[in-house]
Amino acid sequence: MTTTTAASAPETAAGKPLPRLPWNRHLLAIAVLAVLLVPLPLILPPAQASVAVRVLIFALMSIGWNMMSGFGGMFSFGHAAYFGIGAYTGAWLLVEHQVSPWIGMLAGMVIAAAFATLIGFLALRYKLRGAYFALATFAFSEMLRLWATNSDFVNRAVGYHVPLRPDTSWWWIQFEPTSPNYFWVALGLTVIALVVSVQFVRSRAGQFAKAARDDEDAAAAIGIPVMRYKLLAMALSAAITAVAGAFYVQYFLFIDPDLAFGSSVSIQAILPAVIGGVATIWGPVIGSVVMGPLNDVTATLLRNPPPALEFLQGRSGLDVIVYGALLIVIVLLLPKGIYGTIRQRWSRR
Amino acid sequence: MTLLRVDGISKSFKGLRAVDDVSFEVTEGSILGVIGPNGAGKTTMFNLIAGALRPDSGQVHLNGKEITGHAPHKVTAAGMTRTFQLMRPFYSMTVLENVTVAVLAGGAAKRTARTTAAELIERVGLGRWRDALTEGLPTAALKRLELARALASKPQVLLLDEVLAGLVPAERAPVMELLERLRTEDGVTLVFVEHIMAAVMRLSDSVLVLDLGRVLTSGAPEEVTRDPRVIEAYLGEDPHAQA
Amino acid sequence: MTSSPDQGHVAAGTGGVATLDPDEVRAPTARAVPWLRIAVIAALIVLAVVLAYVRSGSGVVVVQAVATGILIGGVYGLIAMGLTLIFGVLDIVNFAHGSFLALALFLTFGLTQAGLHPYLALAVSVPAMFLLGVLVQRGILAGAMGKPLENQLLITLGISLIIENALLLFFGANPRSVALPGDRGVPIFDAVANLSRILAFVGALILAGLLYLLLQRTRLGTAIRAVAANDTGAQLVGIDTRVIYAVTFALGTACAGAAGTLVAPLVTIEPTTGSLFNIVAFVVVVLGGMGNVVGALAGGLIIGLAEQLGGIYLPGQSPLLSVFIVFVLVLFLRPQGLFRRSA
Numbered sequence: 001m002t003t004t005t006a007a008s009a010p011e012t013a014a015g016k017p018l019p020r021l022p023w024n025r026h027l028l029a030i031a032v033l034a035v036l037l038v039p040l041p042l043i044l045p046p047a048q049a050s051v052a053v054r055v056l057i058f059a060l061m062s063i064g065w066n067m068m069s070g071f072g073g074m075f076s077f078g079h080a081a082y083f084g085i086g087a088y089t090g091a092w093l094l095v096e097h098q099v100s101p102w103i104g105m106l107a108g109m110v111i112a113a114a115f116a117t118l119i120g121f122l123a124l125r126y127k128l129r130g131a132y133f134a135l136a137t138f139a140f141s142e143m144l145r146l147w148a149t150n151s152d153f154v155n156r157a158v159g160y161h162v163p164l165r166p167d168t169s170w171w172w173i174q175f176e177p178t179s180p181n182y183f184w185v186a187l188g189l190t191v192i193a194l195v196v197s198v199q200f201v202r203s204r205a206g207q208f209a210k211a212a213r214d215d216e217d218a219a220a221a222i223g224i225p226v227m228r229y230k231l232l233a234m235a236l237s238a239a240i241t242a243v244a245g246a247f248y249v250q251y252f253l254f255i256d257p258d259l260a261f262g263s264s265v266s267i268q269a270i271l272p273a274v275i276g277g278v279a280t281i282w283g284p285v286i287g288s289v290v291m292g293p294l295n296d297v298t299a300t301l302l303r304n305p306p307p308a309l310e311f312l313q314g315r316s317g318l319d320v321i322v323y324g325a326l327l328i329v330i331v332l333l334l335p336k337g338i339y340g341t342i343r344q345r346w347s348r349r
Numbered sequence: 350m351t352l353l354r355v356d357g358i359s360k361s362f363k364g365l366r367a368v369d370d371v372s373f374e375v376t377e378g379s380i381l382g383v384i385g386p387n388g389a390g391k392t393t394m395f396n397l398i399a400g401a402l403r404p405d406s407g408q409v410h411l412n413g414k415e416i417t418g419h420a421p422h423k424v425t426a427a428g429m430t431r432t433f434q435l436m437r438p439f440y441s442m443t444v445l446e447n448v449t450v451a452v453l454a455g456g457a458a459k460r461t462a463r464t465t466a467a468e469l470i471e472r473v474g475l476g477r478w479r480d481a482l483t484e485g486l487p488t489a490a491l492k493r494l495e496l497a498r499a500l501a502s503k504p505q506v507l508l509l510d511e512v513l514a515g516l517v518p519a520e521r522a523p524v525m526e527l528l529e530r531l532r533t534e535d536g537v538t539l540v541f542v543e544h545i546m547a548a549v550m551r552l553s554d555s556v557l558v559l560d561l562g563r564v565l566t567s568g569a570p571e572e573v574t575r576d577p578r579v580i581e582a583y584l585g586e587d588p589h590a591q592a
Numbered sequence: 593m594t595s596s597p598d599q600g601h602v603a604a605g606t607g608g609v610a611t612l613d614p615d616e617v618r619a620p621t622a623r624a625v626p627w628l629r630i631a632v633i634a635a636l637i638v639l640a641v642v643l644a645y646v647r648s649g650s651g652v653v654v655v656q657a658v659a660t661g662i663l664i665g666g667v668y669g670l671i672a673m674g675l676t677l678i679f680g681v682l683d684i685v686n687f688a689h690g691s692f693l694a695l696a697l698f699l700t701f702g703l704t705q706a707g708l709h710p711y712l713a714l715a716v717s718v719p720a721m722f723l724l725g726v727l728v729q730r731g732i733l734a735g736a737m738g739k740p741l742e743n744q745l746l747i748t749l750g751i752s753l754i755i756e757n758a759l760l761l762f763f764g765a766n767p768r769s770v771a772l773p774g775d776r777g778v779p780i781f782d783a784v785a786n787l788s789r790i791l792a793f794v795g796a797l798i799l800a801g802l803l804y805l806l807l808q809r810t811r812l813g814t815a816i817r818a819v820a821a822n823d824t825g826a827q828l829v830g831i832d833t834r835v836i837y838a839v840t841f842a843l844g845t846a847c848a849g850a851a852g853t854l855v856a857p858l859v860t861i862e863p864t865t866g867s868l869f870n871i872v873a874f875v876v877v878v879l880g881g882m883g884n885v886v887g888a889l890a891g892g893l894i895i896g897l898a899e900q901l902g903g904i905y906l907p908g909q910s911p912l913l914s915v916f917i918v919f920v921l922v923l924f925l926r927p928q929g930l931f932r933r934s935a
Contacts, residue, residue: 075742123924126923131741131882132878135878135919139919143913315764318761328747331750332736
């Protein structure tokens with residue numbers, strides 16, 4: 001077939017070997033990283049270990065966000081909805097029905113995915129794009145927050161406290177507060193999420209979702225049922241972010257409507273991906289590593305401020321100011337994010 | 350045998366009839382050229398047939414099955430694929446990835462998809478651009494990419510919206526040869542909208558002339574281009590002069 | 593899709609609204625006042641009021657809700673006018689709008705603490721917010737003009753995070769309030785409204801009117817509308833679009849600043865107060881049609897009503913919930929806004 005064309009360009013490159021795909025290298029990198037990180041909580045002092053857990057929670061949320069908004073191209077400003085659904089489903093099942101948080105996590109994933117599919121269907125059905133899409137996702141997460149705040153069904157504004165158990169237990173995800181097990185659970189979940197995102201992007205479905213992101217009409221014209229694959233990306237994305245929510249409750253032992261559905265949660269899902277690199281496998285992870293410790297650094301600074309800033313002692317807000325500044329700087333100077341920029345420089349591809 | 354049959358399709362926008370009661374048939378293995386002045390409704394007609402727009406009335410049959418108003422991806426699955434007048438590559442992908450995804454959409458196994466795509470890319474003469482990102486590719490290459498991507502779905506009918514527009518004359522000839530080969534070697538049926546008369550005259554078995562959304566006339570290329578109404582529709586710009 | 597610069601439309605971008613076939617021949621769009629649509633909306637509002645009466649069974653409650661809704665709605669309208677102006681001209685979904693309002697709230701609080709009459713604070717807050725608007729647009733946003741929508745959204749988000757948390761850092765989370773000297777309840781039919789609320793409404797309407805006149809009757813306004821309609825074209829006729837972008841953004845933030853001072857006596861002043869207004873303003877902007885300044889004012893009144901009547905329909909739920917329900921319905925059913933013809 002290759003020899004018959006008369007429409008050959010000046011230099012045909014027949015038989016040129018196909019470029020290698022990066023997916024197996026990504027998987028290998030994930031495996032190596034996971035193994036290297038396992039001893040981390042044994043080395044770090046407890047305060048730093050909890051920062052590491054927070055980094056992983058950020059990463060999980062953002063890996064989820066990245067799947068829908070990065071690879072899927074549908075900018076969500078309402079991932080708090082899925083984080084919150086994960087958190088509340090787990091907490092509700094645990095507190096009201098004594099169901100293991102692992103099962104609660106699965107249930108939260110399913111409900112979050114269903115909710116995302118519903119929102120997605122409506123938003124795509126009515127062809128919301130850009131700002132309108134973002135605002136719609138925001139509206140839905142806010143509606144959940146308002147509903148949770150005023151509904152006896154989920155304890156109104158009070159939220160849920162996870163009852164402490166007398167013993168430690170893997171089944172109930174409860175350990176000593178400084179136990180490395182929390183880190184290992186979070187690490188395991190993050191590794192799974194990363195592997196899922198690699199496998200998704202390399203899969204038929206992931207390729208179709210990317211094509212639909214790049215050009216919806218052209219994707220439909222080559223036979224891709226655009227709606228189906230966009231919804232799939234959204235559902236997966238929601239499920240991953242829900243895992244973050246469910247784990248959050250087990251780690252901090254507490255959830256309320258603002259912590260679960262507040263707009264700052266949506267922002268926390270967006271920031272790591274944007275800082276690290278949207279629509280890249282590693283962007284959310286790198287962004288989380290940058291963002292996670294900031295909170296701790298600023299808190300320490302405010303606890304013992306330098307003399308010139310004495311009046312700020314005990315105040316809060318500095319961490320978010322730094323996030324905001326970082327966000328602006330990244331978007332203006334490195335719109336592809338840290339990892340995205342490095343990758344581009346590296347391989348000129 | 351009639352492969353594509355269009356019966357009286359119409360579409361109005363805000364009371365303006367963009368396509369008005371257009372009917373035609375395309376026999377298997379033939380090439381139909383669609384011409385008409387700007388705003389004649391050619392692209393709208395394509396959009397109606399390919400499912401991007403739903404006609405207000407009329408039917409489209411492909412292979413005897415009705416596909417009127419089916420979603421674009423279903424029309425493609427049924428065997429008819431369209432290209433876009435303005436090239437619309439998947440911008441985040443290389444040429445190879447663009448075509449691979451189209452091969453996958455056509456139902457091929459993942460293992461063989463990339464090889465098939467690479468072959469298609471050679472076939473349309475895009476070999477030297479294979480691993481390049483689509484950003485910054487010259488128009489001629491993007492037009493070929495549109496073709497390769499459309500071919501990846503193994504269409505029975507290919508709807509081509511101005512594949513030659515924007516190409517310099519030297520670039521046109523190989524594309525025209527390729528189109529002829531598609532018919533003779535692969536048995537693909539072609540419907541193409543084109544402004545470049547020389548191409549219409551050379552490729553078409555028959556020509557459909559649209560004006561103000563209606564079929565002005567149709568028939569063999571020589572007859573049609575001699576028709577005074579056609580010449581008038583082009584407002585004095587003698588259709589032959591464009592070639 | 594680009595409207596001619598008349599009728600108070602500064603709409604530019606096609607936004608997220610799906611457009612039809614690109615080679616479609618467009619019918620000439622009449623830009624007359626859509627009386628029929630206004631009549632339908634008015635009828636729906638009357639219906640909503642009647643239903644609220646049926647639901648609550650109390651005339652006083654409904655009159656109170658309508659009065660409160662309209663009064664706060666005027667302020668929403670003013671805030672949203674600024675937001676929609678920015679969207680129409682700069683194509684930016686400004687998430688920082690509410691934080692400018694919060695800044696003005698704290699500024700007003702500070703000035704009244706220093707002994708100034710709250711409304712005299714307008715003379716400071718409006719120019720201050722205008723100036724800040726210029727600085728932010730020139731200093732930060734100008735670098736991202738023409739970039740994808742997400743970039744602008746993220747930048748304004750960053751600005752709002754900074755402003756809101758700077759307020760938190762310096763003033764703490766304690767709620768504060770501003771008292772209007774001589775504030776009292778004023779009877780309106782069976783209902784009562786605070787004088788401060790009425791004055792905020794009147795002030796918002798006056799400022800909205802001034803903004804409308806500025807856009808319609810001055811050279812600057814003509815230039816702004818020209819840039820909204822077609823920025824390259826405007827550039828060709830010698831308009832410095834960079835100046836217009838900066839001025840427009842500043843006018844928008846000045847609206848937020850004015851609104852901040854006007855509502856200072858009505859609300860508890862916290863760093864997060866602004867974000868509540870921001871949410872409502874987005875709803876109003878979409879309702880009025882993104883870029884439609886007059887629509888924003890009308891949308892403000894409608895949302896003010898929806899919020900209050902929603903409290904009657906859904907007792908026990910936050911009034912914001914009904915605002916969001918209206919929002920989502922409008923997004924899905926009329927994303928181009930209530931007052932624009934469908935695409």
